[in-house]
Amino acid sequence: MDTPTGRLPDEAMEELWGAKRLLETEGLAARVLELAGRPIERALAKLPAKASELVAAASQKSLAAAASLAIGSLPSEGRTPSRWDPRGWLTTDVTHDLAVIATGGAGGLLGLEGLPLELPLTTTLMLRSIAAIGRAEGEELAEPKGRLACVEVFALGGRQGRARESGYFSARAVVAREVTEAARYLAAGGAVDLEAPAIVRFLSKVAERFGVSVSERAAAMAVPVIGALGGAWVNHVFIDHYQRLAHGHFVIRRLERRHGEAAVREAYEALGAGPEPAKDR
Numbered sequence: 001m002d003t004p005t006g007r008l009p010d011e012a013m014e015e016l017w018g019a020k021r022l023l024e025t026e027g028l029a030a031r032v033l034e035l036a037g038r039p040i041e042r043a044l045a046k047l048p049a050k051a052s053e054l055v056a057a058a059s060q061k062s063l064a065a066a067a068s069l070a071i072g073s074l075p076s077e078g079r080t081p082s083r084w085d086p087r088g089w090l091t092t093d094v095t096h097d098l099a100v101i102a103t104g105g106a107g108g109l110l111g112l113e114g115l116p117l118e119l120p121l122t123t124t125l126m127l128r129s130i131a132a133i134g135r136a137e138g139e140e141l142a143e144p145k146g147r148l149a150c151v152e153v154f155a156l157g158g159r160q161g162r163a164r165e166s167g168y169f170s171a172r173a174v175v176a177r178e179v180t181e182a183a184r185y186l187a188a189g190g191a192v193d194l195e196a197p198a199i200v201r202f203l204s205k206v207a208e209r210f211g212v213s214v215s216e217r218a219a220a221m222a223v224p225v226i227g228a229l230g231g232a233w234v235n236h237v238f239i240d241h242y243q244r245l246a247h248g249h250f251v252i253r254r255l256e257r258r259h260g261e262a263a264v265r266e267a268y269e270a271l272g273a274g275p276e277p278a279k280d281r
Contacts (some may be wrong), residue, residue, distance in 0.1 A: 008259055008267045015251055016264065020271055022248035023156070023168040047219055055218060058115045059211040062123035063154060063203045064194060069124055070131070070147045071192050071199075119214065126239050127151070130246040137250035138257075144186035148179050148202070149253060155206040156245045157213035168248070169265055171209065178202040213241070 007013060131141060131150045140146040156171050178201045185198040193199070220234050256264045 007270065008255070008263065012255055012259060013267065013271075016255060016267055017271055019248035019251040019255075020168070020268060022244045023252075047215070051215070051218060054115055055211050055214050056207070058119045059207045059214050060203065061116060062120040062214075063151065063207050063210060065120040066123045066127040066154070067151055067199065067203055068194060069127055070151050071144075071186065071194075115214075115218065122235060122238070123154070126242055129239065129243060133243060133246045134250045137247075137254045139250055139253065144183040145179070148183055148186075149249070150246075151202075151206060152179060153242060153246045153249055154210040155208075156249060157210060157242065168252070169268070174209065175202065175205045178205045213238075 008016065127150060130153050134146065134150055135141055139149060141150070152172070152175060155175050156168065178198075181198040182202040185196055186192065194203075217234060217238055252264060252268070
């Protein structure tokens, strides 16, 4: 029997639904600030005037550090980690989680001025965790597109939500051309130059969206109630947010390799915001 339009085999549809729940649910700001009971706009408005410049510079520097790791020294093979645990604890590599929490604690002490020092380290640690999730989902990290897909996860943050049914694919579309150009440059071989135009354009596009989450993170640390809990807790939410995105992202990429990009996107959008599809009986 032919698979209905907008539908993959049952097992794939269940995986797709799980990925969509991770990718389209509330963003970082909502998750961090829901305990404080204050809207993100109010917290963002209280950031110093120079905050936007600091965030932009730190985001660019952080992604350059992550790209250097992803392109130059990210292990393409190694221990296959456990899958993501939907209960909220991540078993891919606890070391990454603890290290990021530690850098968050240091960032909380340093404040906004310490962002250019702390964020590159946090981002690099997060990149390793993201890569572990990608490897567990069958991503070929030896290939340029597989490595760039790890960095691409940082473009999936910012404010997404249930109201944006194609939020995930819209975010991917923003950097699609840059990913293709960067992958083509890397596939050509030769010495890798992070200042090559194709790489710079890719990182700039990713940084535009990553900077949104970094601003929300900085604003969260400025909220008195959150500040009392410390930067370590905020960074725990920060890495959890991107690990959720990574897991959904790499599940979809695996399904695309198996069923085709167009078929997966059609099925993803056909899911809408309704209840989880039950198996046909």
